[in-house]
Amino acid sequence: MSAGAATVMRPRNDLRPCHDVRPRNDPGQYDDLVAEWWKPRGAFEMLHWIAAARAALVPTATRPGAMLLDIGCGGGVLAPHIADKGYRHVGVDVSATAAATARGRGIRVVRADAARLPVADEVADVVVAGELLEHVTDLDGVLAEAVRVLRPGGPLVIDTIANTWWGRLSTITVGERIPAGPPPRLHDGRLFVDRDRLVAVCARHGVRLMLRGLRPSVPDYLRWLAGRQANARMVPVRSTAGLFQAYGVKA
Ligand SMILES: C[S@@+](CC[C@H](N)C(=O)[O-])C[C@H]1O[C@@H](n2cnc3c(N)ncnc32)[C@H](O)[C@@H]1O
Known part of the structure; x- marks a missing residue:
């Protein structure tokens, strides 16, 4: 285990000065946490729940050899949820350790920055x-690339966190302190996504997005907490001020 990993694994209520922990949104955290991607009740638990909700927006492939491009695929958590939809699952991620983990789940992964996809139009x-x-510094560039590589008529499926006080409270202030919440310091609230800008940029590139909010089902979450079920369903909510999904088809 690296020195970085040792510091990151501090208890959540540890109040010692944090000069020796990674800064927020440091990509090295994905190396520290590589063993967590597929660990039951691990640090990325809720990503598995969100991936199931994401997959529900992905239609079944309409032609042999159809490709689903999973930008920022991480450890490949989406893979089991789309396995029966008929796609070649191709991932892109900057993290070498995440990419290796995703390859172990049958995804063909290219290491690259989402703002410069090594993929044809x-x-x-x-x-x-x-x-x-919510982790990228060049939101417009990433969106332009995501739409550029998409076939006309193909869906763009996004989930992310809104740049609001509720987004920061639910994801960071509270989220980092509750079971199944994101690992401490994984997010930097300053990078959370302005929904108007997301919609405007995608519209400029020919994708009209529809947005809806998402949260864990409370009964499911309580049963998960009690150890009575393996995961919790995410349910749609009207407010898009926290975690939200966006869906649109390229004109
Ligand atoms: C929170 S994880 C989400 C992983 C996966 N999509 C999921 O839902 O389980 C964010 C992922 O985005 C990747 N990432 C962050 N910035 C990126 C960038 N500029 N280009 C490509 N991947 C990036 C990280 O390495 C990490 O694997």
Whole structure:
């Protein structure tokens, strides 16, 4: 285990000065946490729940060899949820350790920055960007690339976190302190996504997005907490001020 990993694994209520922990949104955290991607009740638990909700927006492939491009694929958590939909699952991620983990789950992964995809124009039948946009510094560039590689008529499926006080409270202030919440310091609230800008940029590139909020089902979450079920369903909510999904088809 690296020195970085040792510091990151501090208890959540540890109040010692944090000069020796990673800064927020440090990509090295994905290396520290590589063993967590697929660990039951691990640090990325809720990503599995969100991935199930994301997959529900992905239609079944309409032609043999159809490609689903999973930008910021992480450890490949989406894979089991789309396995029966008929796609070649191709991932892109900057993290070497996440990419290796995703390859172990049968995804063909290219290591690259989402703002410079090494992918030809209009080759993907579906593009997904799950829990990625709130981590990138070039939101417009990533969106332009996501739409560029998407075939006309193909869906763009996004989930991310809104740049609001509720987004920061639910994800960071509270989220980082509750079971199944994101690992401490994984997010930097300053990068959370302005919904108007997301919609405007995608519209400029020919994708009209529809948005809806998402949260864990409370009864499911309580049963999960009590150890009575393995995971919790995510349910749609009207407010998009926290975690939300966006869906649109390229004109
Ligand atoms: C919170 S994880 C989400 C992973 C996966 N989509 C999921 O929902 O399980 C964010 C992922 O985005 C990747 N990432 C962050 N910035 C990126 C960038 N600029 N280009 C490509 N991948 C990036 C990280 O390495 C990480 O694997």
